[in-house]
Amino acid sequence: MKLTVVGCGYLGATHAACMAELGHEVLGMDCDMDKVAVLNSDKAPFFERDLDDLLAQHTRSGRLTFTASYAEAAAFADLHFIGVGTPQLPGEHAYDLSHLFSAVRQLAPRLTRAAVIAVKSTVPVGTAPRVRDLLHEFAPAGDAVEVAWNPEFLRESFAIEDTLRPDRLVLGFDTEHSWAEAVLRRCFENIITAGTPTIVTDWATAELAKASANAFLATKISFINAMAEVCEASGADVEQLADILGHDVRIGRRGMRPGLGFGGGCLPKDIRGFMARAAELGVEQALTILGEVDAINNRRRERMVDCAREQAGGTLAGQRITVWGAAFKPETDDIRDSPALAHQLHELGAHVTVTDPQALDNARKLHPELDYVDDPTAAVQDADLLLHLTEWPQFPRIDPHRLAARTATPKVIDGRGTLDPAAWHEAGWTFRALGRP
Template sequence: MTAPRIAVVGCGYLGAVHAAGMASLGFDTVGIDVDAAKVEALAAGSAPFFEPGLDAMLRGALDAGTLRFQTDAAGVDADVWFVCVGTPQQPGSNAADLTYVDAAVAALVPHLREGMLVVGKSTVPVGTAERLAAIVEPTGARLAWNPEFLREGLAVTDTLAPDRLVYGVRDGDDASVAALDAVYASILERDTPRIVTDYATAELVKVSANAFLATKISFINAIAEVAEASGADVVQLADAIGIDARIGRRFLNSGIGFGGGCLPKDIRAFRARSIELGADEALGFLDEVDRVNQRRRDRMVALVERELVAAGGGSVAMLGLAFKPDSDDVRDSAALEVAMRLAATHDVVAYDPEASAPAARRAPELRIADSLDAALADASVVALGTEWREFRDLDPADVATRTAARVVVDGRNVLDRDAWSAAGFRVVAIGRPDRDPVTTASHQEATA
């Protein structure tokens, strides 16, 4: 069987990784995006965003001649067209904005012919695929929905070695299944689970997964509120309940909550769509999931401000601006929001290993240092907003020589409290009792 020729429409985060991944598997692949600057950067082997391993995969595919980029579909003769455009939240609404999906499919129609397959990978409200199929099928092409499950920071691995594949197709559409199997042949050879289902189920898989993960995170953060009120330790609590195989420890990490370009807008769009479908009560709990998540940001701001007052004022070193480590994505970033809110009334100096430039574009009023040392210099409070390895591995004794006071507010519950306390820091964290500095005579002598 001849290897399918692939086109990827939309070369943002999802599309760029998918195009490079397909090309690295040996498929003749074309990436299409209306943004000429983005196309130019990708064609030069440089992604316009940070994702570990992506630039190397891009350059390898470009050098091998299996990947190219252009600004429209002119001259592209693909067998499989992947639609990977964004579905942001509508301004003034919780619903998903399908403008880019609709535009991408409409632009493809003149290029489609009998036997071609259009594959949606974008996260869309249930019912979207059925509507788009009515536009695609009159051309003789078919439509399938193949949701993505990428984790930022691990997107290359998740593309080349996903933990499952989901195909949403028409009942009895064996041709679309066969075409997707041809694309994912090397992945399926590793016994990757494959689920073939209908459009609606495939659309719901992604948003249901995100809703579950968001709920689990907000659950432990709600418990953190009770832990703070009662003096309990939410990390030890999570360790204990996480041993239960029915619960599991993953995603039971309390802190300032989730953010990014997926979970927040996806749970809101899911909730909005449930209301449109008349299932108002079914997903009402997602409203509280969202509220709990937002309250954690409030709590982080309050903790930092409390410690600033106790320290008699001074500056805050905000460590981290990306919504998660190994990413430069600042969309709906809890860390960036906390930094901006604090900076409105306090002296804040922020630093992030990769997200400084995107953060500066999003919040030009925020003072962002070009180095960790510059951010820490003479700070009264060190606030951890993103759990980068660089920050987790900091030597607290070394940090103590650079700050004006010894206070750290751990917004992610990842720092070694014993080590920071032993270095003379007061350690404050969400959902945990405060840890004061070690002040025994023997410790003072050892650190003198």
């Protein structure tokens, strides 16, 4: 098939490359000329594991190209995926849908024949009818343009796997028998025939799928971190508690990682946007639990600052603190709402040095007041305290004996629960971990 992907940020660029991998001819469209130039040069403007290789393979073959022209996109194909960002409105919990509606308004006047608009962006429930009305108002093809909802469930650092081999495929339509369904089934034929569970539903259910999935994942993480608070107060071990709970098949260990909490561009934004939409619908009490989920998550960050202050003898002023990690999770350079960002320590008077395998450039742009070092071993030179805040697999492999001699005081706080306490104790470190005795 020939198809377009409108919006080539993290979601859109990944989706475009993966659709080319499935054999389609793909035109990615983005208004950012610099981004388009980077993508056409075989690279992504962000880090995602294996994505550069996939982009290079298909841009060089001619199966995948990128443009900044809506007119070119409309002429290229009759299936258009929209994957523009829907960030949180400044000062509010609600989604900012301006990018989505702008994309629809600019694409619509150029749709002169029957087409399918498949929206992948995360939105509040009830957005699909607004998209349909805009398309029917401004598209010359009128009601021959159909709207489908195809939510994404990507995990950063696993985005290609999650696109090509998803654990479910959700297709939402306005009517029971839709021409758009046949088009999307053809597009995803390889995925469907591979046995992927495919749920065909209405618009509202498809819109709710992503928000409710992220709300549940956030709740699971915050639950085990609430247990970490109890463990710290009682002397229990949250890692062992999580293992015990995880053996119950109704609960499961996957995704239930105690530690510093969640961040990124999805979970924090989506639970807040979900609460805002519930309030608009008059059912805010149904999601009051998400307010506590958000509060627990924020308390983990505050707890890390408190632990650092305790280890520093009561004040962070003048302390030299090394932070391992800036990205909100490993295998990404994404620092959006990252719990690893250490600017709070700087504001409390500490001298902060940060290291991260991928996210230093982004962190440096946002927080130029901090120091940045590429080598995690060199970063601990003369440090009074080491904080482990992003669970990159490289960090636990570093020999704590070799590090201890470089520090002013060998003290470490493990905010992610992946360092070996026995090995660090044996190497002479004062070791502290969130939720562990």
